[in-house]
Amino acid sequence: MKNSIDQLPARQQQALKTRQKLLQAGKEVFLEKGFQKATISQVIKKAKTGYGTAYVYFKNKDELFITLMEDLMNQFYEVAEMPFKPQAKEEAYENIKKQVRLFLQLAMDERDMMKVVKEAIGVSPEIEEKWYGIRERFIERISVDIRYAQAQRLAKENLDPALTARGWFYSNEMFMWELVMNQEKYQINDVIVNLTRMYTGGLYE
Amino acid sequence: MKNSIDQLPARQQQALKTRQKLLQAGKEVFLEKGFQKATISQVIKKAKTGYGTAYVYFKNKDELFITLMEDLMNQFYEVAEMPFKPQAKEEAYENIKKQVRLFLQLAMDERDMMKVVKEAIGVSPEIEEKWYGIRERFIERISVDIRYAQAQRLAKENLDPALTARGWFYSNEMFMWELVMNQEKYQINDVIVNLTRMYTGGLYE
DNA sequence: TGTTTGATTGACACTATGTCAATGATATAA
DNA sequence: TTATATCATTGACATAGTGTCAATCAAACA
Known part of the structure; x- marks a missing residue:
């Protein structure tokens, strides 16, 4: 001790x-x-x-806030690092849904703090940088997952993994902020299902 | 006169x-x-x-900036109101690509100003509100397009038009900001093609 | 006990905002 | 033409926040 x-x-x-x-x-x-x-x-x-x-x-208000954010941000890092090794399309779909749910749920569990985080990202370059770190970690991780799915012949090969991962995360992130700022507007489950369907199957027949 | x-x-x-x-x-x-x-x-x-x-x-700095933004914002409103009446999946794909290009191109043509706009959105609630107006206009318009495509049996009916439109616009918007802040990182054409493929066809086989 | 070390403090210099009573220039009326 | 009313312009002021630093206070040490 x-x-x-x-x-x-x-x-x-x-x-x-x-x-x-x-x-x-x-x-x-x-x-x-x-x-x-x-x-x-x-x-x-x-x-x-x-x-x-x-x-x-x-050093200043930003640093104080960053210290307060640290715990929360580490929880996001954990979600980002979730393993992903689906053997079939259906398994992939379920895995993806689970990760989206964890991501959105974490934000909603810390909703009050996340509101302040959103404001702080807009105001302080240092805090914005912190959030970009999280974002890039997610995107990097999703890129790996997409490459894996492509290698397994589950995912289309004419899509660029990095760009696709980025676009996908952007949708997730923005819905997350929307839910954080505006809880009542959407059912979290509807958002998850729709996002995942779109991502895996696309809009057109 | x-x-x-x-x-x-x-x-x-x-x-x-x-x-x-x-x-x-x-x-x-x-x-x-x-x-x-x-x-x-x-x-x-x-x-x-x-x-x-x-x-x-x-009234203050915000109001001065809002006045300066007005022209630019109106150009975005025009892009949002573009007509969309595809008869076939291929036509839809082309229409969508065209609108994405107009959207990204407008932002890139006014890149210096858009950088300031992004900063201002984060700092000033009034300016944030203005941008949200643009966003909701786009989403509303895309929702209509999706409903139309669904009625034509071009688009999947198990997707919610409002949520799908929102997710789609979010990807576009965030790539727009990424390109504005970080021009060199991506080829604008690659972004457009990948986004549109994802949106219309999804990731999985 | 005296001395050193480091934690704590609020006054200070600075920078910005938004207001307002005074000023000055133009329009109007006599 | 002159007097007066109107309204654009102005900078000094009150206010509110930031970050710094020399002085102070209390614990650790010799």
């Missing part, structure tokens, strides 16, 4: 605690005010620290 | 001219600095007017 928090020197303990207070207060303020309207003053007030203290632990 | 600019009272002429100077200066500043880093001070300096003058003609 070396390095357990409660046997650190009291000074470092205190510092850790201050940092935690700032993170907790930050989360509350971001959820309440949104990203743009949240200010450092509101955070330090809620955390009961001095103004300068926030800047000791975080 | 009633109301032609040069027979208005000199005072109104002057006012019009001031407004134009602000718009021109605004465009230059936005293109040079981007949306967030553009300031009213930079604009009025370039327009050679007093600080307060900008606020006489525009």
